[in-house]
Amino acid sequence: MAISSLMRKWPGEIVFAEGDAADSVYEVVAGMVRRFKLLPDGRRQITGFPTAGRFLGLAPGAVCTDAADAVTEITLCHYTRAAFERLAGEVPDFAQRVLSVAALELQEAQNQLLLLGRKTAVEKMASFLVLLADRGADAVDLPMTRGDIADYLGLTVETVSRTLTELRRKGLIALPSPNRVELHDRARLAALAWHTAAESAA
Amino acid sequence: MAISSLMRKWPGEIVFAEGDAADSVYEVVAGMVRRFKLLPDGRRQITGFPTAGRFLGLAPGAVCTDAADAVTEITLCHYTRAAFERLAGEVPDFAQRVLSVAALELQEAQNQLLLLGRKTAVEKMASFLVLLADRGADAVDLPMTRGDIADYLGLTVETVSRTLTELRRKGLIALPSPNRVELHDRARLAALAWHTAAESAA
DNA sequence: CGATATCTTGATAAGCATCAATGTGAGTGG
DNA sequence: CCACTCACATTGATGCTTATCAAGATATCG
Numbered sequence: 001m002a003i004s005s006l007m008r009k010w011p012g013e014i015v016f017a018e019g020d021a022a023d024s025v026y027e028v029v030a031g032m033v034r035r036f037k038l039l040p041d042g043r044r045q046i047t048g049f050p051t052a053g054r055f056l057g058l059a060p061g062a063v064c065t066d067a068a069d070a071v072t073e074i075t076l077c078h079y080t081r082a083a084f085e086r087l088a089g090e091v092p093d094f095a096q097r098v099l100s101v102a103a104l105e106l107q108e109a110q111n112q113l114l115l116l117g118r119k120t121a122v123e124k125m126a127s128f129l130v131l132l133a134d135r136g137a138d139a140v141d142l143p144m145t146r147g148d149i150a151d152y153l154g155l156t157v158e159t160v161s162r163t164l165t166e167l168r169r170k171g172l173i174a175l176p177s178p179n180r181v182e183l184h185d186r187a188r189l190a191a192l193a194w195h196t197a198a199e200s201a202a
Numbered sequence: 203m204a205i206s207s208l209m210r211k212w213p214g215e216i217v218f219a220e221g222d223a224a225d226s227v228y229e230v231v232a233g234m235v236r237r238f239k240l241l242p243d244g245r246r247q248i249t250g251f252p253t254a255g256r257f258l259g260l261a262p263g264a265v266c267t268d269a270a271d272a273v274t275e276i277t278l279c280h281y282t283r284a285a286f287e288r289l290a291g292e293v294p295d296f297a298q299r300v301l302s303v304a305a306l307e308l309q310e311a312q313n314q315l316l317l318l319g320r321k322t323a324v325e326k327m328a329s330f331l332v333l334l335a336d337r338g339a340d341a342v343d344l345p346m347t348r349g350d351i352a353d354y355l356g357l358t359v360e361t362v363s364r365t366l367t368e369l370r371r372k373g374l375i376a377l378p379s380p381n382r383v384e385l386h387d388r389a390r391l392a393a394l395a396w397h398t399a400a401e402s403a404a
Numbered sequence: 405c406g407a408t409a410t411c412t413t414g415a416t417a418a419g420c421a422t423c424a425a426t427g428t429g430a431g432t433g434g
Numbered sequence: 435c436c437a438c439t440c441a442c443a444t445t446g447a448t449g450c451t452t453a454t455c456a457a458g459a460t461a462t463c464g
Contacts, residue, residue, distance in 0.1 A: 117356030
């Protein structure tokens with residue numbers, strides 16, 4: 001039997017849901033995934049948009065404590081939990097890579113805690129754009145909806161929209177289409193993401 | 203040369219600061235640590251209160267991206283990064299334990315993201331108390347200050363204080379001293395932590 | 405027992421959510 | 435090919451939750 005198998009999923013398709021048996025581990029091969037947690041009344045917090053190289057389903061318990069679905073078309077490498085743990089136990093290099101990805105995710109999670117707990121709407125938005133741009137060039141794709149961005153940054157759709165408009169009016173970005181952002185002033189954007197002062201004139 | 207060495211620190215003593223060389227890994231042996239990140243203007247987000255069994259300094263880069271100091275008197279087991287990585291590479295059981303602690307911390311971080319991004323002040327406070335109580339009995343110690351709690355929950359000192367008062371007036375808790383909380387109605391507290399509806403009458 | 409940090413309580417204000425309407429683009433069927 | 439539809443995005447008006455500012459109460463420690 002093969003150790004792992006590839007699978008493909010379409011936008012919106014579910015990978016796993018909260019409460020599912022945690023008997024699988026996935027590695028993202030291509031595309032963007034949306035991971036989230038829900039409250040009983042429907043409030044949602046998106047915990048990340050993992051892309052190639054990230055693992056899903058490392059959770060230590062017997063059930064998944066969050067959910068994952070596809071933002072774009074995605075390709076996943078699927079392991080049974082048993083196979084994954086055997087691999088990690090027998091191949092130190094693999095174990096090391098998993099640990100190093102996990103440590104990286106922990107660090108990113110801490111950055112996100114700072115963002116959610118202590119940053120303003122503008123700072124959140126600027127941080128998000130700078131983060132996405134690190135993954136690429138001066139023009140960034142937003143494959144997710146405004147609602148997704150809101151649920152990632154702890155805001156509402158309306159505030160996300162207003163904040164993007166504000167950044168556009170200040171000349172920091174352009175929005176050729178709702179799903180594409182051009183960063184026109186990376187430095188000021190980065191400053192907004194970490195500072196609070198400066199900026200005021202339009 | 204020994205693989206690791208024990209060290210002790212007093213309340214307020216720093217373990218490492220943001221920007222320090224990331225050449226050490228610590229395991230908490232006893233006491234409570236405070237981990238946090240800062241913004242340039244002084245805003246602080248506490249990312250956790252690790253206790254016995256947790257690791258500090260797993261960050262993948264060359265420098266620490268957060269800071270840690272002692273809440274209570276603490277005992278730490280110190281490894282050089284090199285020794286730690288050798289250990290993880292050569293002893294699968296150790297590597298597995300590290301990975302499993304890391305996965306647990308990731309899961310806790312996701313819960314905290316949900317808390318910071320989507321919960322109200324009362325829900326945050328109730329979640330915090332229920333979380334602490336899981337580590338112990340029906341009476342819980344709060345070795346940290348109100349300011350620490352505020353910076354952990356993304357609130358202000360005043361809101362933390364008011365929210366505790368509100369929970370006390372509703373009969374859910376008692377505060378025999380500022381650093382001690384008795385949970386009088388675990389069920390309603392847990393309900394508050396996850397739901398939003400219910401509750402209204404005092 | 406007095407000094408000082410911490411905590412609590414009160415009054416006001418700001419930032420963001422909510423409610424409501426309009427605008428825009430992609431896909432569909434006539 | 436074009437009108438229709440529906441999801442998504444933007445903009446505006448208002449209100450609520452929580453921050454901020456300010457004062458007083460309590461606890462801790464030398």
